[in-house]
Amino acid sequence: MGLSTLFIKLGRSRPATILYFEVRCANTIDERERALAWLYHELSMTLSFITIRVFMSTWQSALAQLLNIIPLKLSMAEGPLLVMWKEDIQPFIGKKVMAVENNTKLDADRMAGKTIRDVKTWGKHFLICFDDFTLRIHFLMFGDLYINRRKPPEKPIKLSLQFTDDELVFYNCALRFTEEPLDEVYDWSADVMNDAWDPKAAMKKLKAIPDALVCDALLNQGIFSGVGNIIKNEVLFRVRVQPLSLTGKIPGKKWDEILKELVTYSYQFLEWRKKGEFQRHWEANARKLCPRDKVPFIKAYLGKDQRRSFYCTECQVLYR
Ligand SMILES: [Zn+2]
Numbered sequence: 001m002g003l004s005t006l007f008i009k010l011g012r013s014r015p016a017t018i019l020y021f022e023v024r025c026a027n028t029i030d031e032r033e034r035a036l037a038w039l040y041h042e043l044s045m046t047l048s049f050i051t052i053r054v055f056m057s058t059w060q061s062a063l064a065q066l067l068n069i070i071p072l073k074l075s076m077a078e079g080p081l082l083v084m085w086k087e088d089i090q091p092f093i094g095k096k097v098m099a100v101e102n103n104t105k106l107d108a109d110r111m112a113g114k115t116i117r118d119v120k121t122w123g124k125h126f127l128i129c130f131d132d133f134t135l136r137i138h139f140l141m142f143g144d145l146y147i148n149r150r151k152p153p154e155k156p157i158k159l160s161l162q163f164t165d166d167e168l169v170f171y172n173c174a175l176r177f178t179e180e181p182l183d184e185v186y187d188w189s190a191d192v193m194n195d196a197w198d199p200k201a202a203m204k205k206l207k208a209i210p211d212a213l214v215c216d217a218l219l220n221q222g223i224f225s226g227v228g229n230i231i232k233n234e235v236l237f238r239v240r241v242q243p244l245s246l247t248g249k250i251p252g253k254k255w256d257e258i259l260k261e262l263v264t265y266s267y268q269f270l271e272w273r274k275k276g277e278f279q280r281h282w283e284a285n286a287r288k289l290c291p292r293d294k295v296p297f298i299k300a301y302l303g304k305d306q307r308r309s310f311y312c313t314e315c316q317v318l319y320r
Pocket of ligand 1: 292
């Protein structure tokens with residue numbers, strides 16, 4: 001880079017409050033990582049609607065690198081990331097837990113001496129299966145899984161499972177045990193990345209909520225488990241549907257397209273994420289201009305949970 005410092009201003013807006021963080025990153029990877037670690041900490045202490053405004057400077061390569069990292073951290077909760085982790089920890093299946101480090105109220109010691117039988121995901125639930133019970137992990141907004149490495153010591157761990165030569169470390173997540181057989185607890189047909197995914201079952205559930213906004217319907221984990229806010233924004237842009245459209249007013253053919261794209265996009269998300277380049281592929285999410293019409297996107301917090309939406313009124317249709 002050739003320049004000693006990089007200033008990034010992050011503006012975080014939420015109703016009535018705007019907070020600004022200024023992160024000063026030095027040129028070395030170590031210092032940059034420390035600054036980012038601090039930034040994650042600040043962000044994770046606060047609310048969920050985050051806007052990052054980066055004031056462009058001449059240090060574009062550094063910015064590109066940082067931008068590539070930050071949005072990854074902000075999109076933790078989407079299903080494809082869990083699928084990626086599931087693939088990463090396949091080698092742990094069949095291994096016995098030798099020790100447990102536990103900072104939860106859970107009786108986590110029950111896992112000591114037990115062997116991992118399987119690892120599954122259901123949408124945003126990460127499931128580590130033992131013989132008679134399952135550990136369910138929800139990574140919330142900023143959770144993390146580290147395999148055979150840890151964050152700096154000031155980052156409190158929630159849980160660590162230790163094996164003869166390996167370790168799984170969980171951060172910032174909600175944990176619980178499920179005693180029932182998983183097939184009784186989970187509707188696998190709702191998970192867009194599961195082999196059992198059933199678009200017909202989803203259509204049936206959608207028919208029961210004709211007055212729901214499509215932006216809420218796509219985030220409904222009982223219908224589309226694993227679909228998060230980024231996937232919602234990107235898919236609605238791809239299929240040219242505005243987020244405030246009503247579920248019951250969207251034509252059947254358009255729904256076929258939406259369901260197909262939810263699956264396609266989730267797998268693309270996974271592939272891009274593996275290459276560490278997925279933010280680069282966003283067309284609508286966090287973008288200013290519609291790439292089709294070159295007009296500004298509408299940015300609004302919509303639906304039951306006021307989730308951040310980006311859409312174009314030129315090319316996306318409002319079905320009401
Ligand atoms: Zn457009």
